[in-house]
Amino acid sequence: MTEKAPRPLVAGNWKMNGLSSALEEIGAIADGAASEAAGDAEVAICPPATLLVLAAETVGGAIALGGQDCHPKESGAHTGDISAEMLAELGASYIIVGHSERRSDHGETDALVQEKAKAAWRAGVVPIVCVGETEAERLEGKALEVVGRQLQDSIPGGATADNLVVAYEPVWAIGTGRTPTNEDIAEMHGHMRKLLIERFGANAEGVRLLYGGSVKPANASEILAIADVNGALVGGASLKAKDFLAICEAYA
Numbered sequence: 084m085t086e087k088a089p090r091p092l093v094a095g096n097w098k099m100n101g102l103s104s105a106l107e108e109i110g111a112i113a114d115g116a117a118s119e120a121a122g123d124a125e126v127a128i129c130p131p132a133t134l135l136v137l138a139a140e141t142v143g144g145a146i147a148l149g150g151q152d153c154h155p156k157e158s159g160a161h162t163g164d165i166s167a168e169m170l171a172e173l174g175a176s177y178i179i180v181g182h183s184e185r186r187s188d189h190g191e192t193d194a195l196v197q198e199k200a201k202a203a204w205r206a207g208v209v210p211i212v213c214v215g216e217t218e219a220e221r222l223e224g225k226a227l228e229v230v231g232r233q234l235q236d237s238i239p240g241g242a243t244a245d246n247l248v249v250a251y252e253p254v255w256a257i258g259t260g261r262t263p264t265n266e267d268i269a270e271m272h273g274h275m276r277k278l279l280i281e282r283f284g285a286n287a288e289g290v291r292l293l294y295g296g297s298v299k300p301a302n303a304s305e306i307l308a309i310a311d312v313n314g315a316l317v318g319g320a321s322l323k324a325k326d327f328l329a330i331c332e333a334y335a
């Protein structure tokens with residue numbers, strides 16, 4: 084564990100889930116996050132972009148909101164895309180970039196992810212840069228190497244504790260109910276911390292390193308207590324306020 088442990092962040096990634104009827108859950112998350120039981124972590128929800136305006140009205144600043152992706156450019160002829168500035172205007176203070184589903188569904192490279200992280204900075208938003216190995220890469224003993232390379236190539240120069248969040252999400256743990264061992268998570272997070280400090284200096288001790296991949300109420304306390312795990316990026320279990328708040332309570 085680093086000496087300057089940052090305030091943890093528990094962020095929910097709703098992926099392509101949620102119509103306006105889901106605002107009730109977002110409201111319940113905001114209400115619950117404001118209560119003492121929810122603990123000390125910063126809480127954020129990254130709903131589909133279509134819900135951001137309504138979500139901002141619903142939560143009234145009680146929790147943070149984020150986008151799930153952005154285009155590197157501020158504006159232009161990019162049909163179907165959304166810019167970091169647009170997300171910022173809708174109330175996003177975080178943008179997830181480089182999620183493995185974007186990398187696999189849309190062929191996103193580390194270089195593109197880096198451009199998206201820069202776009203977030205340009206818009207005054209903190210990127211949550213996602214990295215993580217596939218199961219084959221882990222079985223081949225390459226997990227540390229792969230994630231190290233993704234970190235190096237996906238994060239722009241100039242990262243600080245205030246402008247960057249990193250999420251380690253082993254691809255094989257996402258939505259599967261499987262998680263790495265606590266030792267493997269500790270090893271990876273320690274490795275990422277070391278690499279970030281080598282590149283960005285001591286300030287990187289404060290960069291929040293989230294773990295993501297099948298985080299549930301039942302395993303949250305154990306995972307979130309691991310050294311250099313400064314929060315979670317939660318998929319499925321963030322869709323229901325009861326489950327998501329139970330995860331946040333790991334920091335109570």
Ligand SMILES: O=C[C@H](O)COP(=O)(O)O
Nearest residue numbers: 096257258296297318319
């Ligand atoms: O961004 C979130 C992750 O992909 C984790 O998803 P999950 O909690 O459903 O495994």
